[in-house]
Amino acid sequence: MADLFEAAGLTPHAPSPLADRLRPQRLDEVVGQDHLLGPDGPIRRMAEAKRLASMILWGPPGTGKTTIARLLAKEAGYEFQQLSAVFSGVADLKKAFEQARMRRAAGQATLLFVDEIHRFNRAQQDGFLPFVEEGIVTLVGATTENPSFELNGALLSRAQVYVLKRLDDDALASLLDKAEVHEGRKLPLEPEAREALVALADGDGRYLLTLAETLLNIGAAKPLSTKELGQILQKRSPAYDKDREEHYNLISALHKSIRGSDPDAALYWLARMLGGGEDPLFIARRLIRAAMEDIGEADPLSLLLANAAKDTYDFLGSPEGDLALAQLVVHLAAAPKSNAVYTAFKAAQRAAKETGSLTPPAHIRNAPTKLMKDLGYG
Template identity: 60%
Template sequence: MADLFDLPDSGNGSNEGASESSAPRPLADRLRPKTLGEVIGQEQVLGPDAPLGVMLSSGSLSSLIFWGPPGVGKTTIARLLADETDLHFVQISAIFTGVPELRKVFEAAKARRTNGKGTLLFVDEIHRFNKAQQDGFLPYMEDGTILLVGATTENPSFELNAAVLSRSQVLVLERLSLADLERLAQRSERELNRVLPLDGPAREALLEMADGDGRALLNLIEQVMAWRVDGKLDTDALSTRLMRRAAKYDKAGEEHYNLISALHKSVRGSDPDAALYWFARMLEGGEDPRFLARRITRMACEDIALADPQAQGICLNAWETYERLGSPEGELALAQAVIYLALAPKTNAGYVAYKEARRMAKKTGSEPPPKHILNAPTQLMAEQGYGAGYEYDHDAEGGFSGQNYFPEGIKRPVLYAPVERGFERELKRRLDYFSSQRLKKQ
């Protein structure tokens, strides 16, 4: 931890080495790694046996797409790659670059190549270019004019066209772990020659506030180091002075679908704690509770169904309660519904049966019902055999006639196969009884 550095206390707020006539360089700039070996985290990409490590050792670097959240080193790694491979580094942002600027970049790269110097073109927010603009990179990638390194926070499968993806390798950069952030904090303390004025829990809280974003952590550290404090601040004092960074959550993007998937699978996996956690994560991210109400009702239909017939009603009641109370009071009713679903017996037998019935209905087309279960409101229909031979089940022995209700010539399928869980155990008992009675009457 930081105490191992034997650094002076930060209470004086001094900035040694900074010129009085100019502001000091931002901490993030001062700590920018000078080699790939200094990069914190991303071992799954940079390690000796990882994709970039193998490319560099074999001298076979190809165009790349870095996919990952903000503040995990995408720009830094791209710049260091250019240094490692002796390529001229050019950085553009898709937000501020149009077709005229791109043409100038490509022409400059062609001229540079004529003089024996290659170009690594780093395109930040590459997903902001439309598909036609992305196509403009292809000829320059193919003839070696540029080595493209794109950076995106969005899923490349959805945001980049197939031609660019086929000519690039996608590398996933991960949010920094707490251990990575601690290493970054220690590096900051060495650079500033001061220890963060925080006790242990407050230091951990600061790391958590960064939410895996190294750049955000360095900005927070700069704020903390600027305070004039005596001793060490605790978590409450830190929270008073700093606002917690909002969690990354895109209500219309991939994160939205990732988190609802995590919630659904936690419910299906009968883990109420995990289900509540993902439910809370979505609320904290600003998700509409009505969307959550709709989706948990769907979970009741898909994964609990007739194993617990009360589950759907509980979800609908929770939904109505939310509509009456609003936020934040009504969210508690939804949370309780999530807990109930997670602990309810599970079955997808009804869901499977429904999907198979739809498949069978498409396959059989317009096959008519058997005539004996059709009504005959006219004489002509009666003459055609409508209703002939129909047995009224209430008049049959045991209230069960065992007649065929499928179209003629279609082999009777088994669509619904209940499980031995919850109330569906009772339904299975009934189904088995009717099946045995049907066999007797054949």
């Protein structure tokens, strides 16, 4: 068998990735999630009591969702069974439930971990309900998407949602230290380059260890500078999905920064959206709305400028047209604010809805005839 691997240019026992080799073996070793795993953390308390409740772990990639689920099962004495919503179907779910039922009959509890649980459709999510309710499985679902948007209300009512935080610089630095101890050598980096490496990871522990493994494998003759590091490792694109929650989070952040008169923050969120591939005309429409709703009569010129910026982008396109949006964002953020028109119109709409059959007073009605004028019309 070894000859077959050698003939193909492969080794029969290729090493696993560094991130997998450094996977924590105890909950105490997980970094960056002290609010859940610290002495008073809810997941820590469950593990110590060895009585687990179904839960959804919601957080960015590389924050430890799979690891926490695996260690939770280990420390509570549950059988760990894993499925991926990307690769599993109805047959896999039925098999997992039947196996869990058999274990329960033998006195063994099952923690069923479902990665990317938001990928299951509504009907598939409903399929978990009877098995969770009967205690046949303790469900731990992992998702990078907002559960309130992606998961059934019935499922959410049976599972506690725990939010995992993006790893901060201290947590990422500790992962680098562990990697160096495990590998028995230092990363070939100057101090500034080491800080740049942490920044490149953008809160993702798994990605950081992947970058570190690349650096350990290149065998650099001397410590790399920040510039040399940038030539070897490319910064990945920031997480941004125009059809999901981050799309709405960033446009909200832009609008609220304008409303809060913070030009620097507004420019930052604009740059984030444009850099993520957002449709500039979607942004322009929101800026026109901000000019009407939040500035209004305090600076009526803002509405004209907002439409002019949209027309300029239409004419120039990107990247030149991006500057028109940036100029508009700065103007709107710095402009005086008044929502008087917006507030008054909303009040008028409510009154119109409540008194929709009210006849106008006679003195402001149309008076096309002498009789109507004699009756006080007009």
